[in-house]
Amino acid sequence: MRPPHVGLTLRIIAVLVVLGIAVFPLYWMFVTALTNNSELFADKARLVPDFSQFGVFIDALAEGKATTWLRNSLVIAAGTTVLSIGLGIPLGYALSRFSFRGKALVAVVLLFTQMLPEALMVVPLFALFRRFDLLDSLGGLILVNSAFVLPIVALILKGAIDGLPRELEESARVDGARPLTVLTRINVPLIAPSLAATAVIAFFHAWNEYVFAVTFIFTPGMQPASVGIANFIGELGTPIQTVMAVAFMFTAPAVVFYLFVQKYVVAGMTAGAVKG
Structure with a gap:
């Protein structure tokens, strides 16, 4: 018989995965807005926002x-x-x-x-x-x-x-x-x-x-x-x-x-x- 905490852990993981899928597009928009042109079209995508580019929000x-x-x-x-x-x-x-x-x-x-x-x-x-x-x-x-x-x-x-x-x-x-x-x-x-x-x-x-x-x-x-x-x-x-x-x-x-x-x-x- 599977321990109760295992089922709870699986449910929490499933919820976190679904939440990540739902929130990721919003996060990706935020990261892209804070990415300069040289990195925007680079081979590797930037996954962490560069807050030094936050001026784009202020300018907008x-x-x-x-x-x-x-x-x-x-x-x-x-x-x-x-x-x-x-x-x-x-x-x-x-x-x-x-x-x-x-x-x-x-x-x-x-x-x-x-x-x-x-x-x-x-x-x-x-x-x-x-x-x-x-x-x-x-x-x-x-x-x-x-x-x-x-x-x-x-x-x-x-x-x-x-x-x-x-x-x-x-x-x-x-x-x-x-x-x-x-x-x-x-x-x-x-x-x-x-x-x-x-x-x-x-x-x-x-x-x-x-x-x-x-x-x-x-x-x-x-x-x-x-x-x-x-x-x-x-x-x-x-x-x-x-x-x-x-x-x-x-x-x-x-x-x-x-x-x-x-x-x-x-x-x-x-x-x-x-x-x-």
């Missing part, structure tokens, strides 16, 4: 472009998160608690929207946004990103509300609480893990989105980081260290944010999966 921030791009990405991601959750809560509640004609069809349509590629909707959305003067604005990107992430947010919240006992709502109604009060004071606090999960999904969808951003934004100062980084790629040359430095600054905050909230994501995604 000093120029102002990277700071502006990161700020725009944060505004778009935060706006998408707030709007999609604000609309997803009542939609998920309606699908969970109310009975109406076509309810199943609505859920199917919401699920079907996740099968549509974003590139397929670029042309009709471009024409629609031009008509309503939403092109070249962060608000337009917030709207289009929210439209694409709202269905999955609503379906996740519906599953979480399905798992809540109806007796809690009935008791609140007996005490005179209105439906909106029941939703905001009782249901929303109880589905907090699911809200955290949907917030992460919405945030990362908008943070990483590229197709709509590169199509609908024309002014360089309005571009998010996902588009700005691509602008470094030139016809005659590409500043690889600068690209990697900005890419690292674009990726690292998202990774750190996910590490802090990942336990809520797991809890939220499984909420409502088992009904008691």
